[in-house]
Amino acid sequence: MNELEKLEAELKELQPAAPSEQFISRLENALGDAGNVAMRCMPDEEESRGGNPSKHSSSPIISFPRLVAFTGLAGIGLAAVWAMVFYLSSSLAPTGTKDLVSDLAPEDSLALVEESSLAQVEDPDSPLHGLSLEEIQDVSVMPVSGWLDPQMNERFLRVVDEGIFERPGGLPARRVRHFFMDETLWSNPASDTRILSTTPREEVILIELDTY
Amino acid sequence: MNTEPIWKSWFARHGAKLLLFARQQSRRPDEAEDLLQEAFVRIWRLYGHTGEVSPGLVYRAIRRLAIDWARSIDRRQARENKVALDAPLSFSFDRTLEQDERKQALLRAVERLPAQQKEVVTLKIWGELTFDEIARTLDESLNTVASRYRYALQKLKDWVPEEMEGKKEDSSAKS
Numbered sequence: 001m002n003e004l005e006k007l008e009a010e011l012k013e014l015q016p017a018a019p020s021e022q023f024i025s026r027l028e029n030a031l032g033d034a035g036n037v038a039m040r041c042m043p044d045e046e047e048s049r050g051g052n053p054s055k056h057s058s059s060p061i062i063s064f065p066r067l068v069a070f071t072g073l074a075g076i077g078l079a080a081v082w083a084m085v086f087y088l089s090s091s092l093a094p095t096g097t098k099d100l101v102s103d104l105a106p107e108d109s110l111a112l113v114e115e116s117s118l119a120q121v122e123d124p125d126s127p128l129h130g131l132s133l134e135e136i137q138d139v140s141v142m143p144v145s146g147w148l149d150p151q152m153n154e155r156f157l158r159v160v161d162e163g164i165f166e167r168p169g170g171l172p173a174r175r176v177r178h179f180f181m182d183e184t185l186w187s188n189p190a191s192d193t194r195i196l197s198t199t200p201r202e203e204v205i206l207i208e209l210d211t212y
Numbered sequence: 213m214n215t216e217p218i219w220k221s222w223f224a225r226h227g228a229k230l231l232l233f234a235r236q237q238s239r240r241p242d243e244a245e246d247l248l249q250e251a252f253v254r255i256w257r258l259y260g261h262t263g264e265v266s267p268g269l270v271y272r273a274i275r276r277l278a279i280d281w282a283r284s285i286d287r288r289q290a291r292e293n294k295v296a297l298d299a300p301l302s303f304s305f306d307r308t309l310e311q312d313e314r315k316q317a318l319l320r321a322v323e324r325l326p327a328q329q330k331e332v333v334t335l336k337i338w339g340e341l342t343f344d345e346i347a348r349t350l351d352e353s354l355n356t357v358a359s360r361y362r363y364a365l366q367k368l369k370d371w372v373p374e375e376m377e378g379k380k381e382d383s384s385a386k387s
Contacts (some may be wrong), residue, residue, distance in 0.1 A: 011337045016232040038218040038263040041341045156215040
């Protein structure tokens, strides 16, 4: 290494002072939307700290569409069973029952109607008509209570530059389309169950361009 | 998975070097940040969507803006500001250098360089640009840029010992 190379190396060792935090935030404001056109995916804090990210991964993940399909099928099955039981009970019932009811006094028949309406009482907490929470739990094999607040997460997928176009006012602007996937995760620690719902989303950003 | 704007990591890598160059190019020390902000925002708006912007583009924008801004300042003001420009170059570097006499002498020697050689040294050493990129940034030929750099290094080699000696003499005169 000659003397000039040594000098170069010495100069390179000197580090220019970094811009202040205040300046960085000023820059962020000045950039506005233009600062968000290109994003970088960062690892989760837990993963970057070297934690064990597989804590939850062992629990089964049931996707939301699959859950809806499953619940729907279970509902249809239940309705079919109920119709079959009703049909069998009415067809196999002794023929004298009808006559027995008609032979009853008016007060007795009123009591019978009240009794049958009590049997179909609505569960106010149930989201499904005609099914109580316990029945839903039995049918869906999912716990009704014990769910934590859902966790929302916005996952950035990609950005597409759609080029420069002229706005109605005549000013040029760049149109950039962002693609996101919004994820909602419901988890139930008691049953170690998670439901993940994913919804695609797009955002279009117009960046005004200076004519320089 | 979190997301972060790419410009932040980009700026963390290149911001200090760009600010150093902006300080050299600006007529007033307090103008350097404005100059860098204006140049960076313009370039990032045009090319930021690609996710990676060549630092050379920002260096060039800084230089051109500095020339534009200088033209808009009247002569009297420019003369006054020339005095302000003479703030020590060490202001633009990490404060830990203050204890290192050799490094201080190096910076004082760089300050003595003619402006044209100083900007080439800045872009080459701290901007880490190639001679070709420097030539495009300064609108000069490759040969001109390379020879300015060579002359600058030669001068620095001679001046650093002088600066070290001068400092010693100053301190002995004070004592």
